[in-house]
Amino acid sequence: MTSETFYISHGSPIMSIDETVKARQFLRGWKEKVYCKTPKAILIISAHWETDEPAITAVDRPDTIYDFRNFPAPMYQLKYPAPGAPDLANRVKELLNAAGFTSVHVDKERGLDHGAWVPLMFMYPEADIPVCQLSVQSHLGGTHHYNIGKALAPLKEEVILIIGSGSATPPSNATPSFPNGIAPWAVAFDDWLEEALISGRYEDVNHYKSKSPNWKLAHPEPEHLYPLHVAIGAAGENSKAELIHRSWDYGTMSYASYKFTSI
Template sequence: MMPSLFIAHGAPTLALENNDYTKMLKELGSRLPIPRAIVLFSAHWEEPVQAVSAVEKYDMIYDFYGFPPEMYDIVYPAKGDTVLAKQVLNLLAEQGIDTRADTIRGIDHGAWVVLRLLYPQANIPVVVLSVNPGLSPEEQYRIGQALTPLRKDGIMVIGSGGTVHNLRRVNWQSTEAEAWAVKFDDWLEEKIEKWDTGSLFTYETEAPYAREAVPRNEHFIPLLLAMGAADNGRKGTLLHQEYQYGTLSLSCWRFD
């Protein structure tokens, strides 16, 4: 049974950094069982209907501005898997989830930053999925649940986003986390370890500093999607936790 992962992708420059978090992700890729393929939900692909990439090869999307020139030279030659994409579409449809296949879109940095650190050789097929900020937390979790059978078939499910992701309050010189960011993540850790979905589904009103930590939910959604994919085991393990610029959490969760 493949694990499901939630991985914070931080600022795009994470792709060029050599720190404790990037080292951990590189080591994680070598420690985990090698997946037959990867299904990845990216916070940087928002759609009102669940979209599933059905391409044979991805073009690069550099969906950021004003970063160092070398960021735009990065190429991660990810290959798609159209057969797996069809399987994903069928699994979602069986649960009454509206879907559509996407045969055009490339791979955004929410996906390639993470994948490049985990599997730099780009030798594992990838199917990228969108997120829908308009759905309730319960509906997000249910989408993940629908993909649980994939894990039995050697396929890894990854949610790429960020639990604390407040760009308006970023301090580019900060080397310490804001106290409210830590309190939110501490609350989240407790609820995940207990697999308290009732509290997680109402995090907006229950969690301390939820509005500051999650001003928009598109980066938080992948956590619920990854957890849903591991609903049959309900075991969460925090593999890493640190912060960038005070208000961007770099957390990695494994779900079994």
């Protein structure tokens, strides 16, 4: 049986209203071109929920969280009213506990942050598929998140769509003009990541700090990369990676997104 997991670069929340962001069209074509199945529920690992220990949302109707400041007013009027997935949350906790992650918090209050609802509003605009969100632990490493993914691999056979939502290279605090429009250090890291993934060098990705170029510039803080490790782990050691989208914004931010197929 063939199954997939995904890593998407969700970019800036301005994508929610900015028609010029190229990644919008990629996400809008999700159900027709990328993942044609109808999942029972969606498990999304967002860079924008950081906790000391793994945590999973278990809310019947999760709120839309506006975890950004000084953006245009219309963005604060957007809603993503998808149902929650408490049963899936309990299943995630069960799988993580069985794999040795004994401190897993089930959060019965938290809604969906922009790393979840912004891409999902384009991927599943009907907001009719139950969603729950899993946190990242930024003080821990790539292998930790890869092992979380491994523990969650059985969910694929239960028709659960697993999505890591981060950014292959997030926006830099300083975005000066570059000769070709994109920072060379960002291109170098993005190219290394693609080559490592396509070649199946997942251990190199787990240890990106010793293997990749320019990681301190590309990911001075690791939270946007760790959802990728979860997606890889959930796909399995023999999975095949495929680049399914790439575009750029702000001179440093890559929207590179990947599918991991296991057989």
